[in-house]
Amino acid sequence: MSLGEIWAILRRRWYFMVPFTLLSLVCGGYLYVTVPVSYQSQSSVALLDSSAVARLAPTFGNPLSNAGGSLIVTADVLIRTLASGEAAEELRGRGVTDPYTAGFAPQSESPLLSLSVTGTDRAKVLEETNTLTAFAGEQLDALQEAAKVPPAYLVQTAPVVLPQTPVAKSKSRYQDVAAVVIVGVVSAFLLSILMEGVAVVRRRRRTEPRPKVSRAPVGVLARRVDATAILTVYLALAFFIPSNLALPALGGVGTPANVFALLGLLWYLATWLGGRILPAPGTRLVRVAVGALGVAVLLAYIADAMRESSHQEVLGADRGLIGYLVWVSLVVLTSAAVQERGRLDVLLRRVVVFASVVAAIGFYDFFAATNIADSLHIPGLQTSVAQVSVMDRGAFTRPRSTTAQPLEFAGVLAILLPFAIQQAFDPVRRRLRPWRRWAPVVLLAGALPLSVSRTSIIGLLLVAVVMVVRWKPARRWAAIGVMTASVAVFKVLIPGLIGTITGLFASFLSNSDSSTQARTVKYSAIVPYLKEHPLIGRGFGTFTPDLYFFTDNQYMLGLAEMGVVGLLALLTLFVTGIHQGGAIRRLARTEADRELGQAFFASSLVALVISATFDSLSFPMFAGMFFLLLGAGGSYLGFIRREEAAAAVVNRGTPTEARLPDLVESR
Numbered sequence: 001m002s003l004g005e006i007w008a009i010l011r012r013r014w015y016f017m018v019p020f021t022l023l024s025l026v027c028g029g030y031l032y033v034t035v036p037v038s039y040q041s042q043s044s045v046a047l048l049d050s051s052a053v054a055r056l057a058p059t060f061g062n063p064l065s066n067a068g069g070s071l072i073v074t075a076d077v078l079i080r081t082l083a084s085g086e087a088a089e090e091l092r093g094r095g096v097t098d099p100y101t102a103g104f105a106p107q108s109e110s111p112l113l114s115l116s117v118t119g120t121d122r123a124k125v126l127e128e129t130n131t132l133t134a135f136a137g138e139q140l141d142a143l144q145e146a147a148k149v150p151p152a153y154l155v156q157t158a159p160v161v162l163p164q165t166p167v168a169k170s171k172s173r174y175q176d177v178a179a180v181v182i183v184g185v186v187s188a189f190l191l192s193i194l195m196e197g198v199a200v201v202r203r204r205r206r207t208e209p210r211p212k213v214s215r216a217p218v219g220v221l222a223r224r225v226d227a228t229a230i231l232t233v234y235l236a237l238a239f240f241i242p243s244n245l246a247l248p249a250l251g252g253v254g255t256p257a258n259v260f261a262l263l264g265l266l267w268y269l270a271t272w273l274g275g276r277i278l279p280a281p282g283t284r285l286v287r288v289a290v291g292a293l294g295v296a297v298l299l300a301y302i303a304d305a306m307r308e309s310s311h312q313e314v315l316g317a318d319r320g321l322i323g324y325l326v327w328v329s330l331v332v333l334t335s336a337a338v339q340e341r342g343r344l345d346v347l348l349r350r351v352v353v354f355a356s357v358v359a360a361i362g363f364y365d366f367f368a369a370t371n372i373a374d375s376l377h378i379p380g381l382q383t384s385v386a387q388v389s390v391m392d393r394g395a396f397t398r399p400r401s402t403t404a405q406p407l408e409f410a411g412v413l414a415i416l417l418p419f420a421i422q423q424a425f426d427p428v429r430r431r432l433r434p435w436r437r438w439a440p441v442v443l444l445a446g447a448l449p450l451s452v453s454r455t456s457i458i459g460l461l462l463v464a465v466v467m468v469v470r471w472k473p474a475r476r477w478a479a480i481g482v483m484t485a486s487v488a489v490f491k492v493l494i495p496g497l498i499g500t501i502t503g504l505f506a507s508f509l510s511n512s513d514s515s516t517q518a519r520t521v522k523y524s525a526i527v528p529y530l531k532e533h534p535l536i537g538r539g540f541g542t543f544t545p546d547l548y549f550f551t552d553n554q555y556m557l558g559l560a561e562m563g564v565v566g567l568l569a570l571l572t573l574f575v576t577g578i579h580q581g582g583a584i585r586r587l588a589r590t591e592a593d594r595e596l597g598q599a600f601f602a603s604s605l606v607a608l609v610i611s612a613t614f615d616s617l618s619f620p621m622f623a624g625m626f627f628l629l630l631g632a633g634g635s636y637l638g639f640i641r642r643e644e645a646a647a648a649v650v651n652r653g654t655p656t657e658a659r660l661p662d663l664v665e666s667r
Contacts, residue, residue, distance in 0.1 A: 006193075006270055013192035020191070024184020028177040035176060036120040039166035041129040045136055047071050047078075047111035048156045074140075074155055075111035076525065079103055081139050082115075082132075085308075091135060096128045101310050102136070103547045112160065118311065122166045129163035174248070186266065193270040227337035228347045230264040231628065234330075239354040242373040243621040244404040245381040251315070252384040253323040255620050262322075265329035268337050279336035282641040286634030289576040290331045290627075296566035297324050297540045303563075304539025313542040320541025320561075327627045334631030341639045344632060348419055351628070355416045356440040358401045359447040362409060365399035366450040373402050393452040395496060408619040410451040414459025414606050415625060417444045418599035421467055426592055449490060449497060454504050455613045459606045466602035470595075526551065529560050537563035554611035557618065573630065574611070577604030580633035587640045589647070600633040 010017050081087055082102040091100070098119030105112040115132050119125040137157040144154055238257035247254035271277045297320065304317045338344045365371050384404075392398065398406040420440040423429060429437055448456040468479050491498050529538065529548070543551070543560045551557040558570045581601030588594040607626050610616065617623045 005276075006267075009196045009270075010189070010192055013195055016192045016195065017188045020184050020188030024181045024188075027184070028181040031180060032177050038118050038120055038169045039122045039125045040116055040118045040169050041125045041163050041166040042114060042116040042161070043129055043133045043159060043163040044105055044161035045113045045115060045133060046158050046160045047075050047113070047140075048158050071111040071155065072525070075104065075113055076528075077143065078136065078140050079113065080528075081143065082136060087135075087139065091132065094131050094135070096131050096135075098125060098128055099311055100128070100132055101312065101547065102132075104549055118169065125166040126163055129166075133159060133163060178250075189266060190269060190273075193273045196273070225267065226339075226343060227264075227268070227333045228343040230260075230267060231330075231333055231347055232350055234260050234264065234624075235350060235354050235628075238621055238624050239358050240402060241378065241381075242376055242402045242404070243408065243619065244373075244383045245376070245378060246384040247380065248382050250322065251319050252618075252620065253319045253326065254384070256381070257624060258323070258326045258620060261326045261329040261333075261624070264333050265325070268329075268332055271337075277337065277339070280339060280635060280638050282638035283335040283634045285637075286331055286335050286576060286580065286630055289572050290328055290630075292572055293566075293569040294324060294328070296536070296562045296569040297321065299536040299565060300538070300540040300562040303533050303536045304542055307533075307538070309539065309542065310547070312544070312547055313539060316541040316544050316547075317539040318541075320539070323541065323623075327623065330624060330627040331631035331634075334628055335634040335638070338635050341636075344635055344639070348632060349423060351625070352416060352420045352423055352440050352444075355413065356420070356443045358403070358409075359413055359443040362399040362401040362413075362447040362450060363443070365401060366397055366447075369397040371400060373400070393500065396450075396452050396494075396500065398452050399447070399450055403621050404619055406451045407453060407455050407614040408616075408622050410448060410453050410456035410459065411607075411610055411614070411616055411619070411622045412625055413444045413448050414456060414463065414610060415603045415622075415629065417441070417448070417460070417463050418467060418602040418606075420444050421463075422595050422599040425595060428592070445486075449501060452497070452500060452504075455610050457501055457505075458613065459610050462606045462609060463602050466605060467598060470598050523556070525549065526556060526560055533563055535563045536565055537561045540566070550615070552614050554614070554616045554618075557615045570611075570617075574604055574608040577607065577630050577633055580604075580630075580637050584633070584637050584640055587637075587644055589643070593640065596636065600629070600636070603629055604633070 079102050096117065098117050100115070100117045102113060102115050105114040113136065115129065115136060117125050117128045117132060119128065140155065140157055234257050237260055238255070241256050243255060243257075245255065246252055247256075247259065250259075268277075272279075301317050301321060304313060309317075334344075334347075338347070361372055400406045400409045403409040403412060424437040424441050445460065448460045464479075464483060468476050471479065487498065529543070532538065537559070538561055540561045543557060551560070555567060555570065559567045562569070578601055581597050581599070581604055584597030584600060585594050586597070588597055607616065617626070
């Protein structure tokens with residue numbers, strides 16, 4: 001369905017669009033006027049160890065230099081105490097009637113607490129923040145007194161940041177207004193398309209000719225839009241606009257690419273309801289797997305609504321639902337809306353080309369010791385990641401290109417590298433010059449070690465193992481030789497890089513790496529949250545670093561947010577991708593299709609493994625590429641199955657006499 005056809009439908013159904021749109025605008029304006037501006041004040045409190053402990057080595061009397069271990073546990077106990085119902089009741093008696101939060105300071109591995117109060121009265125918010133800060137110290141003293149801790153071993157609180165002057169927080173009001181307007185306009189749009197579809201069905205039943213539109217659309221509006229065109233625009237927005245830039249009203253999920261993906265879902269619904277398209281046959285499995293994840297997301301959302309969650313957690317749960325709809329959009333557009341295999345081949349080729357540009361930017365960032373994305377400022381967008389800056393490891397700058405973090409950069413390249421390799425060997429592209437076929441492979445594979453992370457090396461090794469073992473001996477030994485030579489080239493051109501990477505794995509195996517130790521602490525710190533809601537979790541999108549801490553593990557994060565049900569749903573997604581790749585390889589009738597299936601198999605396996613090294617689906621570019629490839633795998637599997645079924649029908653329907661010459665020639 002072209003844009004002109006959609007516009008014609010909306011004009012014919014103006015009696016839905018106009019009233020609903022006006023009503024949503026009026027309601028949005030009413031909310032903007034009536035909802036007061038909220039103000040927030042924050043303070044930071046540090047826990048200082050006792051004088052008796054501080055006298056020991058290595059602090060030698062300086063309590064500020066001893067901030068870890070048992071103090072983190074004490075801080076966690078204090079946070080839970082401040083969040084309890086008894087503490088809230090006592091604070092209400094002291095005049096703290098506005099919502100407040102207590103948690104670890106963002107990106108802090110020390111016992112540094114962040115306290116905040118949000119309300120509509122600026123002066124009252126500041127007074128309540130002072131009360132909350134003093135109350136935190138009193139609660140710590142009361143806990144230690146109840147435990148009969150000797151005075152020499154008492155832990156003290158020390159305000160590091162005094163209660164700040166309250167600042168206006170208009171984001172929630174804008175979010176409410178935007179939500180009302182969007183719901184109204186989208187409802188009018190879907191109702192108009194639905195009624196048009198009903199009218200089309202009725203006309204077909206009465207066998208009446210379709211009425212002619214007064215003016216046929218011309219120009220750009222007359223061009224027929226397909227899923228590949230829509231997904232190409234999504235890819236351009238996802239790859240070339242830094243993934244940390246988002247619309248302020250939507251938070252981290254409000255990237256331009258995600259917003260456009262939701263518009264693409266509306267296009268598909270309009271085309272489907274209008275009777276112009278049917279879901280591609282044989283592609284239901286991947287949508288069922290995503291539906292299972294949706295059940296886990298909804299159950300977790302209900303769990304968040306049933307507990308006493310903070311305002312930030314409620315917003316996080318809402319953003320989680322929006323993010324899930326984005327994933328649904330990508331899977332539906334790739335698996336159900338692509339009707340021609342050639343267009344799907346074009347889409348995958350564009351994915352690899354765009355990823356090559358991102359990898360090339362990563363090379364520039366690495367050698368220039370900068371980040372080119374930091375210089376991009378787009379009006380209307382703001383960063384959704386706190387303190388995004390150039391990251392170093394050893395003597396090397398870790399590039400992130402247009403991604404939000406070097407780990408996301410490594411993850412995206414790792415899951416796309418198999419398709420670059422498959423396209424380089426594709427017989428259809430052999431007419432191209434070698435540099436055009438192999439440049440994406442060199443860029444993607446070469447940029448992975450530059451991220452100086454275990455994630456990138458694990459992904460690279462998995463791709464090599466899965467792809468190489470299926471090749472013929474001649475190609476296999478040539479590939480092993482190229483990989484060996486590549487290590488030597490890196491060792492000569494970038495001295496110290498190979499040693500730094502091997503040192504990462506050596507420190508990991510010996511448990512002497514600081515990042516590994518920090519993750520081990522998080523594993524034990526997250527256990528209490530898992531015990532609260534083990535089955536359906538705390539709420540998808542609620543376990544944010546601002547309120548809690550980074551998990552650096554997608555499975556642990558999924559377990560905390562969606563419980564065991566959500567963890568099983570996540571594993572189902574990865575296993576579905578692996579199954580689709582294996583099924584394509586098994587059913588393929590040509591060597592090119594078998595290598596394509598192996599690429600899907602390798603990509604999904606890499607996503608499965610590296611998701612244990614960072615919270616992968618929390619990053620918009622990685623999540624978008626994963627779900628796009630997941631849907632593309634389902635679409636390719638559908639094409640392969642339909643081709644196999646068509647070939648079987650032809651073979652059964654051809655008379656024996658007609659097939660004899662072919663059989664003789666085949667001998």
